[in-house]
Amino acid sequence: MNIQNSTIEDVDAIFELYKIASDYQKKKSVVTWPDFESALVLAEINEKRQWKLLIDKKIACVWATTDSDPQIWQKRNEDPAIYIHRISTNSEFRGQHLVEEIVKWSKIHAIETGKKYIRMDTVGENMGLINHYTKCGFEFLGLSKLSNTINLPAHYQNATVSLFQITV
Incomplete structure (x- = not known):
């Protein structure tokens, strides 16, 4: 396994993984991701915040990070944290x-960048994901009703999110 920044050459694969994730969400009858703007992913790649995990030179999964997520984490956003978004797994590696x-x-990335927390959110109260993420080491912090969602993707509009955190 090898983790590295995604590149411009990975854009088609990233969007294919988003489609796979969205199709899987539809089958599970949970909140489905919208079609994300290519400008969002290109900005993440240029800012070195879009990541890929390679297995045998194939992209097994992708995700994005940010150092700030005020619309979702509100007051807690003042804490030094990295925020993980849009983990999308190639079904071949599920x-x-x-x-x-x-x-x-x-955990290593957080320490190297001086962060105290690793945080994630999911839209809704998806018990399957809550159980999965807690088994992976995240503490489930509960549900939070979002109030300011103007610049967030469509699936966050008028949403309640499940919040997760790991203290480093």
Whole structure:
């Protein structure tokens, strides 16, 4: 396994993984991701905040990070944290504990960048994801009703989110 920044050459693969994730969400009858803007992903790649995990030179999963997420984390955003978004797994690699690998990487990345927390959110009260993420080491902090969602993707509009955190 190898984790590295995604590149411009990965854009098509990233969007294919988003489609796979969205199709999977539809089958599970949970909140489905919208079509994300390519400008968002290109900005993340240029800012070195879009990541990929490679297995045998194939992209097994992707995710994005940010150092600030005020619309979701509100007052807690003042804490030094990295925020993980849009983990998308290639179905060929599902069941291989890739979130646990992301957690291991995130702990090192957080320490290297002076962060105290690793944080994630999911839209809604998805018990399957809550159980999965807590098994991967995240503490489930509960639900939070979002109030200012103007600049967030469509699935966050008028949403309640599940919040997760790991203290480094």
